[in-house]
Structures are given as structure tokens and as C-alpha cells.
Amino acid sequence: MSDPVTRRLEAAVADVAGMTDGALADYIPQLATVDPGRVGLAMAAVSGRVYRAGDDQAFTIQSVSKPFVHALALAEHGLDAVLARVGVEPSGQAFDAVSLEPGSGRPANPMINAGALVVTALVSADAPERRPERILAGLGAFAGRPLTVDEATYASELATSDHNRGLAHLVRAGGALQGPVEEVVAHYVAQCSVLVTVDDLAVMAATLANGGVNPVTGERVVGEREAAVALAVMATCGMYDASGRWLVRVGLPAKSGVSGCVVAASPGQFGVAAFSPPVDSYGNSVRGVAALERLSREFELDLVGHPGLTAPPVAARRAQDGAVVLELQGELDLAAAEEVLHELRGLPPVRRVVLDAGRVTRMRPVAARLLDAALDDLRAAGVDAGLTRLR
């Protein structure tokens, strides 16, 4: 029998398998040849372990490549330089909208095609001849294994890329894009034609969730800041003009691709990915969205939901060797630190105070700084104060 996590994934796959809404995307001929009955669902924990139910075969990544290549471009150029070329505002429009900012000519965001083309061109900007290899290597680093391009889809998509060529020329005319259009479109189409499995996508999303470090290989792919920016943009723009509804229903940064794949990431926790080819009118996988909506509820992944009650950060207060010892526990973030500070302020006059962090499971820097400041205040008042792991 499979483990409890896998069982939940299996239940979700079974739950959505019978859905018959949606249709195969047909504007890329190669996508219309796939078996519409395929359903796969995977989850990769920041522990590096991957769980999956259903389909384990490859498909082309399509637009799900966008946030990862965005992160690569951010890593290469920094946020400000990338922001100068492509915005981060939801456009309220479809994936193929032109949506260029008047004046600057910047595409609204990197999730619509116009913006994604600009972002692709920012990767290996100084050596465009190495760009395809760099993007493939970057996506492979996110996935934790070497990836390849599906040549048939690449050829099929390149032959029908007039809309993308049009967008590229328009952004080039506006100054947001440099370099030959045909080259950028070819690189972008190649990026969309990379073959991945739901396992790969789950690991890729988990890498963003894990602050840019691939939890399977341990390789740092991008910095924490780049991973956070990529997730923020996914949160507002990842599901095209259904992004708001998605955040309300699922509550996670996500991105969909017209091949029928969807990824979502829970910062510090998990990456999840679903695949099932039929897509709705927004270009989002019908079964994939339903499966992730179910998982989000079941696994309490909602980013803006309330996390529930927590034990107090001061587990106990005891006198020991003439000192007052506060036993701290659990995760110390801002809220917990504030609690501890409050306790310290409420202490009767004492000569010595010890904060025992032996049971603290996570000490966020803000908590460390606030506790340090409070201890400094005590010391300034003549109290012998310190933070220690007694055990």
C-alpha cells in the first residue's frame, strides 16, 4: 500500500479523472496529438522527497517555463534591470494580449507572451548563441536532471509562431527587446518545447519554494530574492486572466501551460504539479486546476489562510541558580519574538535573565535581532541577560 501522502494524490487524480470539460489546445498542431485522458499529479517536499500519482510520461513545459526563466534572468541581471524591461503588473488580459505600457513599451509582466519573450532575451544576453543551452541547463538545474527539447513540438510551434514574432517585433520597436526577433522567438519556442514530467515540475516548483535551492540535488539554482520575486509574480499573474480567482480558491503562486500542466509552490514547504491536457478557455488545465484546488484545501496550503493556533513561544518560566529562565519553543518569528519581549517586560526586577532556546525549531533573523535588542536593553539596565541553548 502506498504512503498517506501518495494516497491523497491518488485520490485527487481519481477525483478529477472523470472530468470531461476543456479541449486540447490546437493552435500548436503538435499539442493536438496528445492523449486527452492523461492525468498526473506530483508533489516535491523541501525535504527532497517526491510523491506522485498517475501519468509519469513527459510533455512539453510550455508557459510553465516562464517563471523559471524569469528567475534565471533575475539572477543574471538583478531585479531593477529586469524591471526596466518588463513590468510585474497583472494585465487583466489573456496570455496573448499585447499589453505594452504606454511610453516605456514594457510588457505588463513576464507571464504574458510579450513579457516572456523579453525575459528569454535577457538570459545569456551577452552570448545569445549560448542562450538555448543556458536555458536548458537552468531548467534542468531547477528539475534536478538534464532536460531535452522535443524537436517535433519545437518545429511545429516555430512554424506557427506568427503571433509571438509579432509581439517580439512590437516590443523591439518599443525598445524593451534587443537582438534579432527570429533568434529570440526560436529560443523562446525551444524553451516552451522542453520535455518534463510532473515529477520534474514538482521539483522545479519546490526549488522556488525552497528559496532557490533544489531540494533533491542541493544545488542553489537562483538566489532567495529571485525565487521570491518569481513567486510573487506567479501569485498575481500566473494564471492569466483567472489569476485572482485562483488565488482566492487555491491561495498559492502558480503557473499554467497550454500543454495542460500547472505548477504551484508553497514557500518553505512544497512544490506541486499537475498535468492533464484538456484546457479551459483561459488556457488552464481543467483537471489540473481541479486537482490542485483539492490539494490546496486538503493540505492547507493557502498562503493567506490563517495557520491556526500555536503554543506560546515561552513554554515555561522557572527560577534557576538565581536567574529567571524563560524556556522558548517552536518557531520564533516576529509574532513569537514580540510575545517573548512582552514577557521580558513583565518580569519582576531580577539580577539575571536567561532565554533558553533549546527547543526553538526555527529562529528567524528578525526574532534574533529583536531578542538581542531586548537583552541589550536589560544589560543597559544592569541585568545580566543572555540567550543560550542550555542543552
Place this chain on the structure above:
Amino acid sequence: MSDPVTRRLEAAVADVAGMTDGALADYIPQLATVDPGRVGLAMAAVSGRVYRAGDDQAFTIQSVSKPFVHALALAEHGLDAVLARVGVEPSGQAFDAVSLEPGSGRPANPMINAGALVVTALVSADAPERRPERILAGLGAFAGRPLTVDEATYASELATSDHNRGLAHLVRAGGALQGPVEEVVAHYVAQCSVLVTVDDLAVMAATLANGGVNPVTGERVVGEREAAVALAVMATCGMYDASGRWLVRVGLPAKSGVSGCVVAASPGQFGVAAFSPPVDSYGNSVRGVAALERLSREFELDLVGHPGLTAPPVAARRAQDGAVVLELQGELDLAAAEEVLHELRGLPPVRRVVLDAGRVTRMRPVAARLLDAALDDLRAAGVDAGLTRLR
């Protein structure tokens, strides 16, 4: 000397006080009469404690009322009924855009004025004559004290509300709004003219962060689900057409008002609020945005940022009375539960397994369910397995 939290608020106020960009909103005459030098900043923890630096005087809440009244409407009608009248998609447009969905006539979201008018009309829908009192009471419940309407601003704003009247008629023509336009506009303008302080706003935001329960009074104002939806909509649409940039820079659900106030909420942690009258071209307080951007960095409030390393959920494994005891610690969410399950799978054959949750500071339901399932699996395999707080 003030405490470390207040000191950081004071530093943020001092940091932004010298900024001279922005201008007083002048389309509401009364707003143009305020002292542009005022700066206030407050934070309310889910513990119920409030910290503040700078200005403690009242101002009108303006658009910051929108997410709270949205939550009240959600509580009265449920998500689906509200969604039928107003969407949750970012419009990529300014606060006064028409942005009605073709076909349904639904405003794009409740943060633009067209949508906010519809939401206001949904409060006390069956007894509109009691709506102003209901909204005032609701906002007061969020703030934890009785609030009042600034009659001068109300009169000034009502006299210059042609744009809102126009929007209201258009949404009424489209079917999204019922009831007399003049009544709805008056109620909406009254809601915008409610007097609040930064302390009030911080507590209001903390109430959403706290799952709908006011952390100062302990009163449940709205349900957890409504609070989460309100935060999700703030995340994508709260800062008008600068919402994406905000999520990238600050990373928290937020809402701004043209009087110069801004609120943001960190789920499960804090509500923060800033006030300083001069606003930028988006209608967002220049100093308020800068102060919250600084606080977000300093207090690590970014929702999509990586939370940093955490201690393993299994603190220790020991043999005791013929059983294997796994000592669990810290917050048990999905990621932690997955770790524990992995440990259980890796145990050598034993007769008895005990999960000791004595040091667990938060047990999320998903973790409880997964641990239960794993223990069931063990018991089905003949192992005596249980979860206990030994101490």
C-alpha cells in the same frame, strides 16, 4: 526608552519623514485641507498588543474600507453569491476605471470603485436603511472600538461623487447592483468617511491576519474563509495598478486609501498600518509605501519569501519501555508531517511506536490527519502505534 519593536517603527517613521514626493489628493476638497507633514505607523500583533510611532490622530479611511466591507459582505452572503456580482481579477487599471466584465456586467474586483459600490450594497441587503449603521458597526468590530463618520468629509465627498454615481448607474444597468443609486453612493461615501487612526487600521488588518478574530477584543468579526478571501483579493488588487510591484517589493496583502493610509496583513502574525497624506500618481501614500516596504524587509514579512532553515520535526528518537519513541517538536504542517512519515517508514521492525508531541507548538489539521493515517497503517501491520503528549 521604548521597546525594540516600537524603536523600529520610530526608525521607519524618521526614515521616511523627509520624503517630499507626492501631493495631497484634491479631487475630494476636504482631503486637500490636511497637514501633509503627518506620518504615523502602527503594528498590531495577533497577541493583541499594538505598537505605534508618530501621528496618532484620526483621518478618513477612504478605500482602505473596501477589503473590510468586502469581508462583511462575504460573511453575509458567502463567496459564490458575492462572486456572482463582483469578480476577483486584477484589472490592470486605475481605481476609477469602469472595468465591467462584458456579458455579466460584473466589476472586475472589489478594490476598484465600481466593485466597491456593489459590495457596499451587499451589506445589509435586506434592510438597506440599516446599512450605514451595520457597516459602521462592522468596521468598529474590526478596529475594536466604536467609530464615527467625519461629517465634513462625507458632505464634501458626496457633493463631488459624480464619478461614483456614474459607475453605480452603469453597474446597475448591467444588473450587478440593485437598489437606488443615490442610496448606495451615500452609503459608500459614508463608509469612506469613517474616522480611524493608524492604531485602528493596524488592529483591523490584524483581525484579517488573525483569521477574522479581533486580537484585542477577542470578538470574531468574520469567518476564517472570509478573512482569507479578503486577503487574497488584497494581494492581487489592493494597490491598484501598482499591485504587482507591491507584491514584489513588500510581499504582503495590502490596501491603500487616497487619504494617505495603507494597511498590510501578515497572516497569523501581524497587521500593520501607515498614514501620511501625500500620495503618488497611483493614489498610494508615498511615505506609507516606503515605511511598509522598509518594515517588510526588516520584519521578514514577505509572504512568498523563504522562511529559512528549521530544526527537524523529529527532535530525537529513543527506545523506551520496549517502544520506539519519536520526540516531535515545533510546528507540524504538511512539510513537517511528511518528514515524520518518512522517519516512520525508515524504522526497523518494532512492536510499538510512540509519537511524543510534547514539544509540538502547532499541529495543523493536515499534519494530524497524515500522522493518524500513518499510525493506522502501522496498526494494520500489527504495530502498537500511538500519538501522545507524554508530559
Place this chain on the structure above:
Amino acid sequence: MSDPVTRRLEAAVADVAGMTDGALADYIPQLATVDPGRVGLAMAAVSGRVYRAGDDQAFTIQSVSKPFVHALALAEHGLDAVLARVGVEPSGQAFDAVSLEPGSGRPANPMINAGALVVTALVSADAPERRPERILAGLGAFAGRPLTVDEATYASELATSDHNRGLAHLVRAGGALQGPVEEVVAHYVAQCSVLVTVDDLAVMAATLANGGVNPVTGERVVGEREAAVALAVMATCGMYDASGRWLVRVGLPAKSGVSGCVVAASPGQFGVAAFSPPVDSYGNSVRGVAALERLSREFELDLVGHPGLTAPPVAARRAQDGAVVLELQGELDLAAAEEVLHELRGLPPVRRVVLDAGRVTRMRPVAARLLDAALDDLRAAGVDAGLTRLR
């Protein structure tokens, strides 16, 4: 047997009577109660004679009132003052589009509802209480008989005018409209509810075609300039977002109303009007458009079409009493005058030149000025030159 003109109207009515496309407009409840089988067609010559086939009963004028009230507003305020409030550019959008010019808040043109509301408010601007009476009198002067408002339609339309109220508030917020919205909307709806027949509309259009003078009553209703501006705006914006197609197919300034009426005007020649209730998706009468398209072809009314060959303006040249006499004929406009000037330049040296205008049927001022200038040149060269009607 009817006369040849009426027979052609009858044939056109018979030709379109069988068309079954289109549907009754239903957004104004009263309009949905009319007999969809009605078809009427009328033509009013600038001679003042009116020809008609088919339906002679009254219907409400609806948007066909717009160009006539526009002309009344132009007569009251002049072109520049009206242009400051409402533009004359085609919006490429539907009749109910908002289409306000960024910055000025001006509606795009007076044929969309937003612009028509502004125009209505400009009539009797100093005494709005007399506006309905003034508009009714003005429309009656165009039609050549007293008109009345259909109270049932007025009441029905006023009760469902939320969209117009919305537009009015928005343009008022933008500054293009003054005065109470409810008053303007009521006046506008009253103007739309005026009862007319196809005969009335044909005479109204003929009045614009006749330079502002009603050809039946001889009354000057508006100035030549106002009539020309009204026709120019009809040419570019009269048929909503089918205006370009109309100008290509029919080639005349025109205006349609959602009750199923259409008018068109051929400057200097005729006004035509059709009525048949079912309208297409643009809000244009299906049979009315077809009938006018047929009439335009058959009656060669196309404004931009080539008028065909004309006899030379110099019918003959003869010597008489020692002078060279040029016998002029027909209509002398710029092209004809240029021909005459060319003939004069080609004359051999003579002592006396006479231009005999006895057979000239129309002498446009430009022709008179050019001939005068040429005769002055001759006289300066010592030639005895003159223009005379010898008979």
C-alpha cells in the same frame, strides 16, 4: 398609378419586406411591443415634395434625434463652444460605449449616448426648464409640423435609463456636462420619445440637405454651417460601428435609431428615411439599411461617387458686334470656372470680351469670384471685358 419616384420607393419596400433578419430592440420594453412587419420609406426633395411607400404611422425617433439636436446646439452656441464639450471623432465603438477623451473628459462624438447627453444639455442651456419645449419645437421645425412625445415610451425608457444616467454622471464628473443628471437624462429620453413618421424624418433630413431651410415650410431652422457640420458628423459616426461600411455601401451621411428608423441626406438634393423595427447587432434597422442601400444605388446618391460627364461650361464662342462672346451654360462651380478661365487665356488678342451667362443654371460664389478676377485681369490689360445675361 403612382408616379415614377413613388414606384421606385414601392419597389424598394417590396424588395426588403421579406427580409427576416434582425430582432426588436428589447432593452427599452416599450420598443418590444411594436409590429415587426412594418416597413415605410419616404423621400423629401429640396423642392418640398414628399414621396412615400408603405407604413405612414408614427414611431419614436430615438437616436435619429441626435444630429438634429446637435444642429440646434450648434446654432445656439457655435461650433467651437460645442466642440469644447463633445468631439467629432468616430470612436470605433458601440452606441453605449463610454469613450471619454482622456484629459478633457469629452465624449468622442455626439452620436454615442455619452455625447448626445452633453449635446442635449447644451440646448436652452440658460433656461433648462424650457429645454424640452425648445427641443420639441426645434424637431418640429425640422419636420415642418408640431410633434409630440410618446408618454408610454418616455416612461418606459426613463425607468430603464441606468446606463444613460451612468454616462451622464461620468461626463459630469469629467466636466463636459453641467446641470442635474436626472434633468438631462429626462430631457434626453423625452427627445428620444418624440413621435415621427417616415415623412417627418424625410423632411427633417431634407432640411439638413437644404442647408438648414425646411423645404416644405420654407423656415430656416439652423444655419448652413450648422447643417453641414451635422451632416459631416453623420458621415463619420452616424451608423455607430458600422459607419465605415455604410459610407462605402451607401455613401451618404446617415443616422439610425433603435426603434428601426434610418435617415440619410444628399446635400442639395433630398432627404430619405426608412422605418422597419427589427434591428441588427449594431442597432441598425435591417430592412431600412437594405432599402436605403438600394435607393442610393438607384438614385445615384453616393456622395463620393463620380457624377458622370458634363457638357463644357462654354457652350459656344462667337463674334458679335466686334466682341468675342463666350456662351456659358449649366452649373458654374470651381471646375467649370477653371475651364472658362482656360478658354479666356486661349483667346486671340481682342478688344472686347463678353461672358454670356444666360444659360447658367447655378453660379457658385467661387466661380463668380474667379470669373471676376479673370475679367479684372483682362481689363488691366486694356480689354473691355464683362459678364452679362444677354437675354
Place this chain on the structure above:
Amino acid sequence: MSDPVTRRLEAAVADVAGMTDGALADYIPQLATVDPGRVGLAMAAVSGRVYRAGDDQAFTIQSVSKPFVHALALAEHGLDAVLARVGVEPSGQAFDAVSLEPGSGRPANPMINAGALVVTALVSADAPERRPERILAGLGAFAGRPLTVDEATYASELATSDHNRGLAHLVRAGGALQGPVEEVVAHYVAQCSVLVTVDDLAVMAATLANGGVNPVTGERVVGEREAAVALAVMATCGMYDASGRWLVRVGLPAKSGVSGCVVAASPGQFGVAAFSPPVDSYGNSVRGVAALERLSREFELDLVGHPGLTAPPVAARRAQDGAVVLELQGELDLAAAEEVLHELRGLPPVRRVVLDAGRVTRMRPVAARLLDAALDDLRAAGVDAGLTRLR
């Protein structure tokens, strides 16, 4: 001394020469190198005579090529086939707007670049390799002399045509355009780089005004219908988003080019052209627009203006040889024919009726048909009736 027509052109040039508004278009580098002080104005009568004042040097035709190439495409494919690819509706937008019709992907009209590209590709559609030569020959036939391409402008413009390439790809993606984008853009840019003088443009416009026959060479370039459609589209869309204002102020179908040229056509009368490089924000020549506005007023060219009084079409009625003779005169169009029919109906009973058309200067087919019908009616009633030129 020059002739009176030329003197008026000279006065107009002198009148506008001092205007200093506007700026050289700089998005095509080559255009920015021209002398901004140049002013030229020309008029070509349908007689074939050309008048000019000021600059007689060549410049590139730019967008003024659009209506002429549109006429060529109409001649090659017919109206319906061209309409299937590009609409005729004003877009209310700038020349470089995307403005594709949802669904069909058709550009709004042939005057915006997206539409012009489609139209260019329709010329010599079966043999694109001969397209540049065909367009050059067609434009030359309109102008009445062989034209050439300015290679420097062609190269400069082709190098900066990203926006046009973008538009071409988008319309190709939508299906409105076939053929390689690079080829179409090159052909379009070549068409825009054709060198013309104001004399050329005046003759080209006169050819449209003359029903498609070049009045100088006598060559039929396009059919009457194609010329009329080209003029109709110029009337609604020719001056970009200032088209409505133009029709109100000038009243003629017109087209402007960013090099500073403008043409206008008065059907059956004249073509006029102006050239002066500085353009306004719409891309229309400041001095050119002013000069044509002045000419339109002075030469009474307004298409929708009232033509003024005309003599009655029945000059006299007399008894001759037992018959009633009606002496007709001037231009017989629909209005005049209606008058004659009215006279015939008013005759006392007679045995014989003669319509004497000896002084008729133009008999439009509709008039001939109506008179024939009336005479048939008389004959059916036993009257001996006929139309004759007695002299």
C-alpha cells in the same frame, strides 16, 4: 502675372508659411533630415490642368500611398474579397494602433498600418515577386508619370520597421495576411518611399475624383466603384484620429503622410495636395492642413455643404406645333428630374409633350430613367411624348 487660381494657391502658401507649430517626424531617421521650411500646394482639375504654388521638389509619399494602393487592391480582387481581409471602420485610434477585429483578425481599416500591410499584400497576390513593380506602376499611373523609390529612405525606414513587422506578424497570425512578413514589409516600405511632388499628388487625387481616370493622361487606372470606395474610406479614416474634425472643417476625403504631405479630393472636380514637413501629434502636416482648410473654404469644396441655389430645370414652357415643349436646362440629377416630373404632372390635357434637352449640361442616368418612365406613363395615357434635343 499668374492666373486667378494660381494666385489663390500662392496666397494660401503665403498664409501658412509663417506657421511654426509641428515638428519633423523622427521615427524614420531619413525624414528628420528634410528642410522644415518647404511649403508646396497644388490643384489638379478633372480637366487635366494642374496649378501649383511653392515647393515643386520631390518627397516620399509615405501613408498617402495607402488609399491608392487600396484602390489597386480593390481593382484586382473586388470589394468583397478585400473587405474579408481588412475592414472599413474608423478605429478611433492612432496610425500605429493594433486594432484587429476580435474573431476575424481583420485590421479595422486600410489607413492604419496594420490594414495597409494587408492591402499591400493583396496587390499582385499571385506573383508577389512582381508586386513592387506593379505598385510603382500603379502609383505612376495615378500620377501620370513614371515614379521611383527613394533608396535612402527605403533603407532607413526598412531598418526601423520593427513596429510594422510586429503588426504584419500579428495580422498573419490572425489569418488576414498571407505570404512572408519580411517580403510584405519590404514592399510596403518601398511603397511608402516612392518619390512624388505636390503636382503628382494633386493629379493622383484628381484621378480618384475623376472616377478612376487620370485626367492628364486619360488612362483609366481603376474603376469608378474602386475610386468611390477609396474616397469613402479616406472620408472616415484618412486623417487618423483627427478624421472627424477634418471632415467638419474641410469636408473632403483626404489622406495625410508623415513626410508632411496631404491630399484631398473633390469628386467630379479636383484633386488637391499640400506638402510641408512639420507634422502635429496626429502625424498630419500643420501647414498642409491649414492650407487645405483655407482652400476648402475659398473654393467651396465641402462635400456636405449646401451647393446654393440653382435655376429651375424647366427653363421655359411653350406651345409649338400643337405640342407643349418644356425647355430643360443645366444638370439633371435626381432633384432636377423630380422637378420635371412634377411639371409634367401639372400639365393640362395635351396631345403631345416634348422635353427639349438642348441646354442640358449633364444628364445623370437616374434622371434619364425617371424621365423615360414619366414619358412612358404619358404614352400609356395616349399622349405623344418624347425627349429630344431640338437643336
